[in-house]
Amino acid sequence: MIQYIIRRLIHTVFVVLAISLIVFFSIRLTGDPVAIMFQAGEPTKEAIEEVRENLGLNEPLIVQYGIFMKQLITFDLGESFRSGLPVSTxxxxxxxxxxxxxxxxxxxxxxxxxxxxxxxxxxxxxxxxxxxxxxxxxxxxxxxxxxxxxxxxxxxxxxxxxxxxxxxxxxxxxxxxxxxxxxxxxxxxxxxxxxxxxxxxxxxxxxxxxxxxxxxxxxxxxxxxxxxxxxxxxxxxxxxxxxxxxxxxxxxxxxxxxxxxxxxxxxxxxxxxxxxxxxxxxxxxxxxxxxxxxxxxxxxxxxxxxxxxx
Amino acid sequence: MEEPILKVENLEVGVKKDTGFMNIVNNISFFLKKGETLGIVGESGCGKSMTSLSIMDLTPASVSLKSGKILLKDKDLTAMRKNERRKVRGKEIAMIFQEPMTSLNPVYTIGYQIVEMIRNHQNMTKKQAYQHALNMLQLVGIPRADEILHEYPHQLSGGMRQRVMIAMVLSCSPEILIADEPTTALDVTIQAQILELMKSLQEEMNMSIILITHDLGVVAEMCDRVVVMYAGEIVEESEVHELFENPKHPYTKGLLESLPDVDEDREYLSSIKGTVPSPSEMPEGCRFAPRCAFASEKCQEDPPVFRVNQKSSCKCWLFEDSTAE
Incomplete structure (x- = not known):
């Protein structure tokens, strides 16, 4: 029984890994978050760049994923782009x-x-x-x-x-x-x-x-x-x-x-x-x-x- | 002759159809004496199981009792309310079934299921009931009974499960045990053990048994008297020796001839030609006539039951000259 539970939990790790991959890349196909943020006004190029830099969106995708995974291992889900609150909270x-x-x-x-x-x-x-x-x-x-x-x-x-x-x-x-x-x-x-x-x-x-x-x-x-x-x-x-x-x-x-x-x-x-x-x-x-x-x-x-x- | 413990009188059981009432069991009467074993023999579909289920009031919802009486001593079971009838089940008349593999509920322990039976009919504490269940398991020859009590049905073999069933249904000392093909699903060696067990418990508890079977070997082994059923009717009723030595009804003769004989060297076993008619296409008159080698004009008319001698009676025109009952 205990062995079975442990085996199932190990499966879980792989499932989470697969899901993280799918979610991470698929949502990045849907559009630029910064563009949506500035929908209302006419932002300067510098402003956009600054926001992108701050959110870490200028890194290559693979690096972004790496950072995300590194945080995930420590159960840190990052912070909301919008409210700045920790996602876990x-x-x-x-x-x-x-x-x-x-x-x-x-x-x-x-x-x-x-x-x-x-x-x-x-x-x-x-x-x-x-x-x-x-x-x-x-x-x-x-x-x-x-x-x-x-x-x-x-x-x-x-x-x-x-x-x-x-x-x-x-x-x-x-x-x-x-x-x-x-x-x-x-x-x-x-x-x-x-x-x-x-x-x-x-x-x-x-x-x-x-x-x-x-x-x-x-x-x-x-x-x-x-x-x-x-x-x-x-x-x-x-x-x-x-x-x-x-x-x-x-x-x-x-x-x-x-x-x-x-x-x-x-x-x-x-x-x-x-x-x-x-x-x-x-x-x-x-x-x-x-x-x-x-x-x-x-x-x-x-x-x-x-x-x-x- | 002492008064029979169970009497079935003119029982008719069938299914309601748009076209009318279709009989499965057609006007049968028989009795059971204290301590004896009565065999009910016949092909599958002849109504023998339906007869026993009617006695237990366990027929499927679509099947109903049309007429007739079932007398337990002097009480008419068919006149009883459902609730009174229920209290007879298990206490006075108990039943074991053909399929020991599926007869026990898979999610409860053996002990639980026996104790449920005991406490349903007898005023016992849980502890007393478990002790009684343990005694019953030991009585039916189950090894390490105290462990089996806490095991589940799937942990036991078919023979063991049938023993458990016997222990369970006998735990309230019923006066009548109905056994519907109790050994058909078991290995031959186990069959003999189970039959032996039933026989010895019958003596010990002075119980009457109705044994439903299609196996004439089992009948010879176990029964005192036999009722032969064909297409929903009783065609012959006889003491067991008389049945084997001097069968009356052509159908009974056919059944006995289809048994292999050790002394005879035959390539094929003989068989009764044709098949059992379906309840919706019953022939007029004698129901066996279309398959019968002795059939005559007279068989267009339904024969009554003739008492042939002290030991047997038969529903066939061939015995018209005997004193009619």
């Missing part, structure tokens, strides 16, 4: 809201999708299943920005139960979490339903029933417990992509997350912020996947992580 500030929103979204998705998926499977072919499947389809088909705006109109503007935007206490977390979770719950409910259907046909479910235990105990303890294995994989991957992929929701709700920060940085060609943001997200994603992989051995005793033992 900026990310640290934004990471909290992002993780919170991702967790909120997943929580909402679980609360909706687990009951819907389980009921759909158990009551297969009945009205319950029909509505469950319609619900999943709606969840999958809704554009999430539309849902977000609808939620704001109904619950923030009309009813004024929750704030429409911003990041201020748990109340402000509710609407964006629902917007995010509803979309996710559609896919999740389908996954839970199909896994449950497959498992309910297994012989050990007949065995469990033949023991005379209550129906819901059979469904939850024997069937759903097994359906958790594919579900956890899905949620793990989703959590990773939610960290970086909630941009639209963050935009709609003015949520101060990492996704929005990176989008802003791209618009402004703020190289260090883009690089830092992408690399930190990538590392988080790898970490989450590692945790998901490790969780298998707890969920499914047949899986021994790392192929050790026996």
């Amino acid at each position: 900026m990310i640290a500030e934004r990471m909290g809201p992002t993780v919170l929103l991702a967790l909120g979204g997943i929580l909402v998705a679980i609360l909706i999708a687990f009951p819907v998926g389980i009921l759909s499977a158990v009551k297969r072919g009945t009205a319950v299943d029909f509505f469950g499947r319609i619900f999943s389809l709606l969840g999958i088909s809704f554009p999430n920005f539309w849902l977000g705006i609808m939620l704001i109109i109904v619950f923030a503007v009309q009813l004024q139960w929750f704030p429409a935007s911003g990041y201020d206490g748990w109340k402000s977390l509710v609407l964006p979490s629902i917007a995010l979770g509803m979309i996710l719950s559609g896919i999740l409910a389908r996954l839970v339903r199909s896994s449950m259907l497959e498992i309910l046909n297994q012989q050990y479910i007949s065995t469990a029933k033949s023991k005379g235990i209550k129906d819901w105990v059979v469904i939850i303890r024997h069937a759903f417990r097994n359906a958790l294995i594919p579900t956890t994989t899905f949620l793990g991957i989703q959590f990773g992509s939610l960290l970086g992929g909630t941009v639209i929701i963050e935009q709609v709700f003015s949520w101060p997350g990492v996704g929005r920060m990176i989008i802003d940085a791209i618009n402004q060609r703020d190289y260090p912020v883009i690089q830092g943001g992408v690399i930190v997200l990538a590392m988080l994603m790898i970490l989450v996947n590692l945790i998901v992989d490790l969780s298998y051995s707890f969920l499914d005793p047949r899986i021994k992580v790392g192929g050790s033992d026996k």
